[in-house]
């Protein structure tokens with residue numbers, strides 16, 4: 001698996017350090033509240049697990065599965081709900097947890113949905129932001145790393161459902177796409 005990676009963009013240590021930093025920030029931001037942390041399946045799961053271990057307040061966790069890439073390197077432009085939340089959103093402080101914001105279509109879909117469901121507040125924390133990919137006009141409130149316009153894998157991010165279990169963020173060798 002590692003031999004298919006051309007370059008490590010963000011190391012495991014850098015990710016863990018960032019989770020500590022962002023966790024401390026969220027602890028402060030949500031003190032005296034009971035937010036609903038919404039993990040966006042499947043990509044956000046490693047980040048959500050590491051980040052929330054660093055948040056020192058009570059919170060509730062739930063998951064939503066939306067998909068638009070269907071395993072490939074480009075968004076289909078159509079966001080589909082595969083699994084909805086089990087929790088009521090009305091009146092809640094929603095913290096959306098994402099691995100990456102690229103075109104922004106997934107996030108803008110979710111923010112609109114939670115507004116419609118009458119959340120009290122909606123904030124977004126993302127590990128990666130790829131501003132060059134943006135087509136929807138949307139920004140995260142807390143960003144771990146800004147990355148260049150490259151397709152990345154690892155730490156939840158997939159290519160054809162593979163590489164999610166790498167502990168770092170990397171770029172694939174071009175021949176991996178060619179095959």
Ligand SMILES: O=P(O)(O)OC[C@H]1O[C@H](OP(=O)(O)OP(=O)(O)O)[C@H](O)[C@@H]1O
Pocket residue numbers: 040041042043044066067068069070071075098099100101102103104105106107158
């Ligand atoms: O800003 P966007 O262009 O919408 O891209 C970001 C979204 O795309 C990926 O999910 P994907 O739809 O591939 O599902 P997955 O998490 O199951 O891989 C990623 O995990 C984000 O949720």
Ligand code: HPA
Pocket residue numbers: 069100102103150151152153157158159
């Ligand atoms: O760069 C990416 N890699 C993997 N999945 C993605 N989904 C949006 N952008 C990406």
Ligand SMILES: [Mg+2]
Pocket residue numbers: 043069070071157158
């Ligand atoms: Mg994906």
